[in-house]
Amino acid sequence: MTGALKKIIYNCKQATFLIEKRTLGKITASEALQLQVHLAGCSICRTYQKQSLLIIRLFTGFPSGEIRLDDTFKAKLQQQIEKEINKN
Amino acid sequence: MEQEKTTINSPLKSDPVTWVEQYADYLYRFAFSRLRDEEIARDLVQDTFLAALQQVSKFEGKSSEKTWLTGILKNKVADFYRRQASKGITAIRSAETEQQNFFDSDNGHWNAKHAPQAFGLDDDNPLLLKELGGILNGCLKKLPALWFSVFSMKHMDDFASEKICIELKLTDANFWVIMHRTKLNLRACLQKHWN
Numbered sequence: 188m189t190g191a192l193k194k195i196i197y198n199c200k201q202a203t204f205l206i207e208k209r210t211l212g213k214i215t216a217s218e219a220l221q222l223q224v225h226l227a228g229c230s231i232c233r234t235y236q237k238q239s240l241l242i243i244r245l246f247t248g249f250p251s252g253e254i255r256l257d258d259t260f261k262a263k264l265q266q267q268i269e270k271e272i273n274k275n
Numbered sequence: 276m277e278q279e280k281t282t283i284n285s286p287l288k289s290d291p292v293t294w295v296e297q298y299a300d301y302l303y304r305f306a307f308s309r310l311r312d313e314e315i316a317r318d319l320v321q322d323t324f325l326a327a328l329q330q331v332s333k334f335e336g337k338s339s340e341k342t343w344l345t346g347i348l349k350n351k352v353a354d355f356y357r358r359q360a361s362k363g364i365t366a367i368r369s370a371e372t373e374q375q376n377f378f379d380s381d382n383g384h385w386n387a388k389h390a391p392q393a394f395g396l397d398d399d400n401p402l403l404l405k406e407l408g409g410i411l412n413g414c415l416k417k418l419p420a421l422w423f424s425v426f427s428m429k430h431m432d433d434f435a436s437e438k439i440c441i442e443l444k445l446t447d448a449n450f451w452v453i454m455h456r457t458k459l460n461l462r463a464c465l466q467k468h469w470n
Binding site for chain 1: 291292294295299300303304307308317320321324325328377378382383384385390391392393394398404405407408411412415426429430431436451454455458459461462465
């Protein structure tokens with residue numbers, strides 16, 4: 188077993204780092220192998236991985252369609268724009 | 276008649292007095308989804324309209340009015356992110372300190388107290404997801420400003436990491452450390468408030 192492989196088998200900090208890097212970018216073939224070995228034996232990091240993806244889903248799936256500016260602010264904004272136009 | 280109507284010589288399709296009605300909610304949603312802060316999002320919408328009025332003469336009509344206004348807002352959001360990048364050093368330090376307890380300092384294994392536990396929810400239950408989403412919004416507000424900017428730029432705008440590094444003056448190594456720490460922080464915060 189190589190040193191790098193041995194090191195990560197017990198290292199959840201490194202494994203969670205690789206999980207993030209793999210989700211959003213690229214990891215090397217050797218890093219991918221290290222991660223695979225780690226995840227095979229670590230249920231806590233498997234839970235982490237699942238929750239990491241869920242967080243992205245929650246963040247990007249935020250129901251922004253439901254939100255709107257309140258009418259008071261809009262009225263103020265409207266007045267401000269009219270004032271600006273009349274300046275010119 | 277025609278000449279009377281076009282007091283401003285520009286290819287605007289509508290009178291700026293109708294902008295609020297037409298575009299304010301759309302622009303607010305655009306800003307809020309990227310900033311997750313009502314007050315800042317409002318301010319940027321206001322700044323966008325005022326800047327647009329100043330630039331009306333430069334509008335060439337190559338894009339739609341909505342696209343044009345959104346472009347101005349995008350720049351305002353980018354400016355905001357850049358300003359955040361140089362702030363909140365104390366918040367970053369304290370978030371980093373908190374994370375030192377997550378893992379055993381010798382072998383990097385999860386410390387029992389901070390180890391991820393299953394949320395025990397069916398991922399497809401929309402009500403639970405909505406509740407969890409609400410908790411996440413609270414957690415996002417507590418993130419160090421720079422971390423939030425990096426996280427939002429990556430996920431809401433899907434910017435390449437290289438672009439984010441240039442915008443916020445980060446190294447590639449910095450970028451990945453921040454992405455990792457942000458996720459550790461958000462996950463721990465969700466777990467803390469969920470159970």
